[in-house]
Amino acid sequence: MRRRPWRGWDDLAPMQDLLARALRDTPERAFLHPGDLAWWVGWPPQTPDELADRITIVEDEGAIVGWQYLELEEVNQWVDTAAADPEAIWHQLEVAIEARPELGRSTREDDPDGVARFRAAGFEAMAEGMIGFSIDIDERDLGESDDRVRPVEPGDDLVPRASITHGAFRVTRPFDRYVRQYEGFMGSPAYPHGWALVAWTDDGRAAACTIAWPDPVSRVGNFEPVATHPDLVRQGHATAAMREGLRRLRDAGMRRAVVYTPIDNQPGAELYRSIGFRDDHVMRWFHRP
Numbered sequence: 372m373r374r375r376p377w378r379g380w381d382d383l384a385p386m387q388d389l390l391a392r393a394l395r396d397t398p399e400r401a402f403l404h405p406g407d408l409a410w411w412v413g414w415p416p417q418t419p420d421e422l423a424d425r426i427t428i429v430e431d432e433g434a435i436v437g438w439q440y441l442e443l444e445e446v447n448q449w450v451d452t453a454a455a456d457p458e459a460i461w462h463q464l465e466v467a468i469e470a471r472p473e474l475g476r477s478t479r480e481d482d483p484d485g486v487a488r489f490r491a492a493g494f495e496a497m498a499e500g501m502i503g504f505s506i507d508i509d510e511r512d513l514g515e516s517d518d519r520v521r522p523v524e525p526g527d528d529l530v531p532r533a534s535i536t537h538g539a540f541r542v543t544r545p546f547d548r549y550v551r552q553y554e555g556f557m558g559s560p561a562y563p564h565g566w567a568l569v570a571w572t573d574d575g576r577a578a579a580c581t582i583a584w585p586d587p588v589s590r591v592g593n594f595e596p597v598a599t600h601p602d603l604v605r606q607g608h609a610t611a612a613m614r615e616g617l618r619r620l621r622d623a624g625m626r627r628a629v630v631y632t633p634i635d636n637q638p639g640a641e642l643y644r645s646i647g648f649r650d651d652h653v654m655r656w657f658h659r660p
Contacts, residue, residue: 476658
């Protein structure tokens with residue numbers, strides 16, 4: 372067993388496979404989706420050296436059995452749920468960041484093993500967390516395809532698409548730079564071509580967007596991000612984008628879809644519940660006091 376940094380895009384698929392198999396085999400403890408990892412790695416675009424600084428991989432006999440991705444104040448980690456010695460893998464990951472005791476960790480609050488691991492290491496649960504929503508889609512009536520919603524195409528769609536999230540998430544980077552970065556993301560191996568959707572108004576404005584990430588291994592889709600342009604909120608555009616995403620996921624063989632939002636994001640929670648998502652679990656952050 373050995374620890375190493377990210378080497379390049381060939382690492383992405385086997386890292387995602389750990390998440391896909393966990394969603395398929397242990398859905399009661401899974402809370403990350405392969406699309407989440409692609410989103411972190413691809414957006415905003417990072418240099419190979421930046422990714423190598425953020426990502427630690429643990430290999431056993433040449434196979435990736437664990438990884439972690441560093442954010443500014445937290446670290447996202449995953450270990451192969453079928454590994455012979457998962458605690459040894461967790462140890463390898465923790466050694467890699469032992470000089471950063473301030474970094475938070477996350478797990479489902481209904482996963483007793485995950486919670487116990489963090490508590491034994493001196494972590495305490497924080498108020499911060501994410502609500503995980505789930506919807507069964509294989510037999511759900513989702514209506515007809517909505518021609519107001521279409522996949523993002525390179526070229527003319529780029530600026531309108533970028534305007535949605537730049538405004539919705541109050542991005543401080545200059546818009547021109549943001550557009551260039553999004554173009555870079557669209558050209559990267561992390562981008563899911565055909566799955567980034569925009570809902571348009573009747574007069575041609577880009578109103579809401581989402582990416583509906585499919586996973587053929589677990590047959591679970593994931594929505595990340597979901598956003599509405601601040602000038603066009605509460606007009607049904609995000610609902611249209613997500614319902615079209617659900618239809619496309621179902622047609623691609625997905626049986627279930629998930630989406631997350633911060634615990635204190637009441638408008639987001641109301642949106643997902645109104646579409647038919649149910650509250651499934653809470654992903655909780657842990658920090659050392």
